[in-house]
Every structure is written in structure tokens, then in C-alpha cells.
Amino acid sequence: MKGESAIKSRQGRGTSPLPDVRGYFGEFGGRFVSETLMSALLDLDRSFKKAWRESAFRKEFREILADYSGRPTPLYFARSLTQEMGGAAIWLKREDLNHTGAHKITNAVGQALLARRMGKTRLIAETGAGQHGVATATVAARFGFDCRVYMGSEDIRRQALNVFRMKLLGSEVCPVDLGGKTLKDAISEALRDWSRTVQTTHYLLGTAFGPHPFPLMVRTFQSVIGQEARRQMLSREGRLPDALVACVGGGSNAIGLFHPFIDDPSVRMYGIEAGGRSISPGDHAARFAGGSIGVLQGTRTYVLQNPDGQIENTHSVSAGLDYSAVGPELSYFRDSGRISFDWVGDDEALEAFQTLSRTEGIIPALESSHAVAYGLRLARTMSRDRLIIINLSGRGDKDVVEVSRLLEQKEGTS
Amino acid sequence: MTRSPRTLPRWRRGISPPPLIPYIVAGDPDLETTAEYLALAAKKGLFAVELGIPFSDPTADGPVIQKATQRSLRHETALENILAWLSGIPEEQLPPLYLMTYFNLFHHMGVTRFCREAHRLGCIEGVVIPDLSFEDGILYRKVFREHGINLVGFVSPTTGMDRARRIVKESRGFVYYVGLMGTTGSALHVTDETRRTVGMLKEWTQLPVCVGFGISSGAMVEEILQFADGVIVGSRLVQDEENPTKWKETFEEFFSAAVKGKG
Numbered sequence: 208m209k210g211e212s213a214i215k216s217r218q219g220r221g222t223s224p225l226p227d228v229r230g231y232f233g234e235f236g237g238r239f240v241s242e243t244l245m246s247a248l249l250d251l252d253r254s255f256k257k258a259w260r261e262s263a264f265r266k267e268f269r270e271i272l273a274d275y276s277g278r279p280t281p282l283y284f285a286r287s288l289t290q291e292m293g294g295a296a297i298w299l300k301r302e303d304l305n306h307t308g309a310h311k312i313t314n315a316v317g318q319a320l321l322a323r324r325m326g327k328t329r330l331i332a333e334t335g336a337g338q339h340g341v342a343t344a345t346v347a348a349r350f351g352f353d354c355r356v357y358m359g360s361e362d363i364r365r366q367a368l369n370v371f372r373m374k375l376l377g378s379e380v381c382p383v384d385l386g387g388k389t390l391k392d393a394i395s396e397a398l399r400d401w402s403r404t405v406q407t408t409h410y411l412l413g414t415a416f417g418p419h420p421f422p423l424m425v426r427t428f429q430s431v432i433g434q435e436a437r438r439q440m441l442s443r444e445g446r447l448p449d450a451l452v453a454c455v456g457g458g459s460n461a462i463g464l465f466h467p468f469i470d471d472p473s474v475r476m477y478g479i480e481a482g483g484r485s486i487s488p489g490d491h492a493a494r495f496a497g498g499s500i501g502v503l504q505g506t507r508t509y510v511l512q513n514p515d516g517q518i519e520n521t522h523s524v525s526a527g528l529d530y531s532a533v534g535p536e537l538s539y540f541r542d543s544g545r546i547s548f549d550w551v552g553d554d555e556a557l558e559a560f561q562t563l564s565r566t567e568g569i570i571p572a573l574e575s576s577h578a579v580a581y582g583l584r585l586a587r588t589m590s591r592d593r594l595i596i597i598n599l600s601g602r603g604d605k606d607v608v609e610v611s612r613l614l615e616q617k618e619g620t621s
Numbered sequence: 622m623t624r625s626p627r628t629l630p631r632w633r634r635g636i637s638p639p640p641l642i643p644y645i646v647a648g649d650p651d652l653e654t655t656a657e658y659l660a661l662a663a664k665k666g667l668f669a670v671e672l673g674i675p676f677s678d679p680t681a682d683g684p685v686i687q688k689a690t691q692r693s694l695r696h697e698t699a700l701e702n703i704l705a706w707l708s709g710i711p712e713e714q715l716p717p718l719y720l721m722t723y724f725n726l727f728h729h730m731g732v733t734r735f736c737r738e739a740h741r742l743g744c745i746e747g748v749v750i751p752d753l754s755f756e757d758g759i760l761y762r763k764v765f766r767e768h769g770i771n772l773v774g775f776v777s778p779t780t781g782m783d784r785a786r787r788i789v790k791e792s793r794g795f796v797y798y799v800g801l802m803g804t805t806g807s808a809l810h811v812t813d814e815t816r817r818t819v820g821m822l823k824e825w826t827q828l829p830v831c832v833g834f835g836i837s838s839g840a841m842v843e844e845i846l847q848f849a850d851g852v853i854v855g856s857r858l859v860q861d862e863e864n865p866t867k868w869k870e871t872f873e874e875f876f877s878a879a880v881k882g883k884g
Contacts, residue, residue, distance in 0.1 A: 229756055237757045239724055241681045242775040242788075243802055245754055385687065391678065398680045403803035405779060502725045502752070504680060515699035516729030517677040 230419020235535035309601030317428035322409035335390035336527035337369025339413030387520035414457025418505030429463025458534035481523030525573035572601035683806035736768035747771025806856030809835030839878030846882030
């Protein structure tokens with residue numbers, strides 16, 4: 208009897224969903240944090256799963272995304288760009304049209320609703336490009352949380368506009384002067400804050416990274432991107448796209464777009480990392496090109512590390528991709544072969560930044576420019592009847608000062 | 622030369638070594654000084670020393686240890702090189718050692734390979750890994766055990782009762798009670814809850830229950846030893862690590878407090 212019912216329940220479940228109960232996607236993931244944080248993570252895991260089962264919670268989440276953030280975001284056919292490339296039809300998922308200018312707001316809304324349910328009064332966040340920091344500061348203002356955002360001092364320099372926005376929204380921006388002074392160091396500092404304040408504070412992690420349940424939770428919230436894109440493409444073209452392209456820092460815009468298509472074998476997926484100046488240590492953030500499996504900031508995943516096991520600093524023209532590790536679920540799908548990864552360097556990304564601005568009148572974020580650059584490469588190799596969706600994860604307003612500086616520098620040297 | 626790993630006796634019962642575990646960052650300011658500190662600890666007959674191996678991203682550490690880590694982070698102080706360095710130190714100049722660092726360094730070397738080499742050295746009693754959670758430890762506890770390397774369990778003020786009981790049961794060597802919420806080096810205030818929790822942990826295990834994080838004076842050591850089996854002193858000593866004269870003074874203060882507190 209016992210054996211039969213066990214078999215039955217196994218059949219009922221089908222392929223077991225990932226992550227497993229311990230937060231692993233195959234061999235990637237986990238909860239590599241200090242014991243002080245464990246009770247908060249266990250609590251978060253329970254609260255998230257319970258909330259997500261409730262239709263009232265999902266309804267409130269959807270309504271706020273609609274009225275406050277402007278979802279669904281359009282799926283836009285980039286006609287001029289397509290003509291110029293002369294290959295596959297290029298469609299842009301316009302996450303840049305979200306309130307605050309990027310996909311980050313979606314996750315921030317979801318986690319803020321959860322933090323409120325859990326009775327937390329304070330939010331902390333890390334930020335690289337500042338988009339997640341702005342999104343967190345925004346929901347903190349909207350829902351009445353105290354808020355502090357940790358940001359590397361190098362990123363503060365190159366993303367001054369977003370620093371001002373966060374302050375305007377009533378958040379404190381805390382500069383981090385350690386290590387490479389970028390995203391990785393901001394995450395470490397946020398983890399330290401959390402271990403002091405865990406009883407009143409929710410750590411609103413900005414990407415599908417870190418200890419379980421963050422990768423699961425962020426993916427769940429961001430999957431709205433792929434769900435919409437799927438519906439939109441089916442209604443416009445009557446079929447699924449042939450390829451999806453997204454840039455990958457931690458990976459939340461990528462897994463958000465990809466996940467609803469994972470079981471559609473005809474849809475190819477490309478995650479694009481930052482190739483920086485070159486694929487040599489310290490010059491890039493292409494974890495799948497130069498990294499190996501390690502454990503960093505709560506999760507087991509692909510990491511850029513030196514032969515001694517020390518984490519390497521990274522470089523990218525885009526602060527949001529400038530990070531030494533990648534979300535565990537993407538590592539899993541990379542090793543399983545479901546998602547392909549490649550990289551685009553600083554120069555090619557800057558070129559795509561200008562190309563999209565000129566041909567479509569859309570200024571993309573430098574992060575998203577990496578996906579655009581690869582999408583253009585890909586489109587040229589595919590026939591005209593093929594469909595590509597590029598995730599335009601954010602807009603480039605925040606980057607114009609830095610880009611003008613870089614372009615002037617270039618003209619000066621050429 | 623292989624020594625069989627010891628199990629720590631409960632320090633307050635009968636004759637036992639001074640219940641002080643100093644934390645020393647390997648290579649801060651250089652390995653010669655570290656060797657000197659270790660030799661002193663061995664001479665004093667301390668039960669154990671936590672030897673910190675610098676890691677680039679010490680997420681559980683406060684500013685003092687972060688800075689020491691940055692000072693000492695170099696190829697010479699990589700985990701494998703520290704093991705090689707230890708093998709060259711005469712046995713009588715080494716106290717029983719617990720290596721303390723973040724999990725990536727063990728993972729990178731390979732946990733099995735690390736255990737084999739650590740066991741061969743004989744002076745390494747165990748490991749203290751702040752970011753290896755009880756849950757993720759499931760995958761590695763067996764390997765440490767098979768090689769006789771103690772994997773120390775952490776309990777913190779946020780740990781629930783049932784969970785604490787399970788952690789204590791699986792802990793080896795000693796039990797590390799993190800006295801405060803936060804990173805190393807914040808200020809600890811001993812409360813009734815600290816006393817209650819440590820008392821409870823001691824009922825569940827024969828292993829010594831040691832309190833660490835935020836212990837900044839001899840008086841505090843004496844206070845804690847009224848109810849705990851041992852104290853771990855980190856940041857306060859690391860703060861003086863660059864200056865051997867000052868370090869030894871501070872060490873003496875903690876050492877005499879520990880001897881007094883035990884009595």
C-alpha cells in the first residue's frame with residue numbers, strides 16, 4: 208500500500224520543480240550564509256510560498272504592476288533595425304518603459320508586498336547601476352519603509368543621476384569603499400547590515416542570486432516578462448519566437464524572460480555577459496567564459512576566481528553587469544545546455560547603444576545594449592521569417608553622461 | 622607524523638587548559654609574526670587557536686577583520702600554502718588549530734583533499750566556516766568526519782530551539798555560540814537570554830560551548846566564563862595584530878582573565 212501511494216504521488220508530481228526544498232537547482236544554489244541569517248531565510252521561504260499561493264496576494268501584485276508600473280510593457284517590432292540588419296525580425300520587449308526605467312521595479316514591488324506582510328519596517332538593498340536601488344527607494348516611498356541602499360563608490364561616481372533619484376525618494380545611499388567598490392562589495396555590505404538588523408529589516412535583493420529563496424522568488428516575480436512576451440508574440444504573429452536574447456548580470460531579466468519558454472524546445476535562448484575590455488582576469492564579467500564553480504554570497508554557482516580561490520574583481524562599461532558571479536538557475540541551465548551563453552565587449556555594447564538610439568529612437572541602458580549587440584549579430588545569421596525577442600531590460604537615461612565621457616575619450620585617442 | 626584528533630573535554634570539569642580561543646589572521650602582518658603568536662599560544666597551553674585564512678569577500682566580518690584580511694590577502698596565505706607552511710613548523714610550537722575561513726576556499730581546494738592534507742598535518746583539529754549553513758553542511762559533514770576533522774556548529778540568538786538542538790547534535794569539537802546579531806567586532810552585551818541559551822546548549826551536549834563575537838575586555842571574559850565553557854576573542858586581538866608588543870599585552874590580559882574566570 209505504502210509503496211503504491213508513493214509511486215502515485217511521484218507520478219502526480221511529474222518532473223520535480225526546481226529549486227528543491229534546500230534551494231538547489233541541480234548542483235547549484237543553496238543557502239551559504241551565517242547562522243544568524245538562517246532564520247530570516249527560512250521565514251522568508253515560508254512567507255513567500257504561502258503568499259504566492261494566495262490569489263489575493265497575486266492580484267494585488269498584478270494590480271500594482273498595472274497601475275503603478277505600467278504593465279504589460281509593449282512588445283515592439285523594431286522595423287528599421289530589422290531592415291538595417293537584413294535578417295530575422297527583431298522584437299523588443301520594452302521593460303525600459305516600466306516606472307523607474309527598468310524591469311527591477313517588478314521584483315521590488317513583489318518583495319515590498321511580502322516585507323509588509325512579514326511586518327518588517329525597513330528595507331535594505333544593494334545596487335550596481337542604481338536601477339535596483341531606485342526601484343527599492345521607490346517602493347520604500349510608496350509603502351512607507353525606511354530604506355538604505357548600499358552602492359560601491361566606483362558605481363556612485365558613474366551613476367550620479369540614480370544616486371540623486373534615490374535620495375530624492377527619501378532613501379539613504381551608503382557608499383561602499385571595499386574591494387573593487389562595485390556590486391559585489393555592495394552585496395557583502397548589505398549582508399552585514401542584514402545580520403545586525405534581521406528582525407526589523409527585509410533585504411530586498413535585486414537579482415535572481417544569493418541564498419535560497421531569493422533566486423526562486425525573484426524569478427517568480429520577474430517571470431511576468433516572459434509570460435507577457437509569450438502571449439504578445441502569439442497574438443501578433445500566431446507563433447512562438449525562435450530566439451530570446453537577454454543580458455546577464457545576476458540574471459533576473461534573463462531568467463524572467465526565459466523561464467516561461469523553458470519547456471518550448473523550439474525557442475533558443477541566449478544569455479549575454481559583459482566581455483569588458485578583454486577576457487582576461489579583472490577585465491570582464493563573463494563568468495561562463497572565464498569562471499569556475501564556487502561559492503559566493505550565499506550560493507554555489509559559476510564564479511570568477513583566481514587559482515587560490517579568491518574572488519576576482521570585474522570590469523564592464525555597464526555597472527549592472529559588473530559582477531563576479533551569476534544566478535544559480537542560469538548556471539544549471541547552462542550546464543544542461545538549455546540556455547546558451549556568450550559575451551559582448553564594452554566597445555560593441557557602446558556601438559549598439561548608439562545604433563538603437565539612431566534607428567529606433569530608443570536609448571537603451573548600457574546593460575541592455577549588450578543584449579541588443581548580440582541580437583543584431585544573431586539577426587544577421589537568421590532568415591527573414593525568423594523571430595527574435597531582445598529583452599530591453601532598461602532605458603539609457605542614467606548612462607548618457609558616462610557614454611558621452613567614454614565617446615569623447617575614444618575620439619581623443621583615435 | 623600523525624596525531625589522532627582530540628575531543629575537547631568540558632573545561633570546567635577537572636584539570637583543563639585555559640578556556641581561551643584567540644583568533645589570529647594568518648599572515649597579518651606577516652607569517653613570521655603569526656608563527657610567533659602561535660608559539661606563544663602553544664606555550665600557554667591554550668586549548669585551541671582559530672587561525673583565519675584570508676578570503677577576498679568576508680561577508681560575516683566587521684571592519685577590523687576586513688582590514689586585517691585585506692592586509693594579509695596574497696598568494697602566500699592561500700589555504701594550500703598555509704597548510705604547507707604549517708607543515709614546516711615544529712610540533713611543540715603549534716597549539717591545536719581550528720582553521721577559520723569562508724567555504725569557497727575549502728570548496729576550491731576540494732573538501733576531501735583538504736581533509737586528507739589537514740589530517741596528515743596532525744595539528745588541525747577542525748574548521749570553523751561561518752557561511753557553511755547547517756543545511757548545506759549535510760553534503761560535507763561526512764567527509765570532515767571521515768578524516769577526523771571537527772566541523773564546528775554555530776548557534777546564534779536567532780536560532781530556534783529545535784534547530785539549535787539539531788545543530789548541537791551534529792557539531793564536533795566545540796559549539797560556537799555567536800553572542801550577538803551582526804558581524805565580528807560589534808559590541809556584545811551579555812543578557813539573561815545569552816546565559817539561558819548557553820545553559821540550554823550545555824545540557825544538550827558534552828562538547829564545550831564557547832561564546833564569540835564582540836568580546837572586547839578581560840572583564841567580559843570573566844563574566845562569560847561564569848556560564849560558558851570558553852571564549853573566542855577575535856577583533857579585539859586582531860586590532861593589535863600588526864604590533865607584536867601591543868598584541869602580546871592584550872593577549873596577556875585576556876589570558877589571565879580566562880585563567881581567573883575558569884577558577
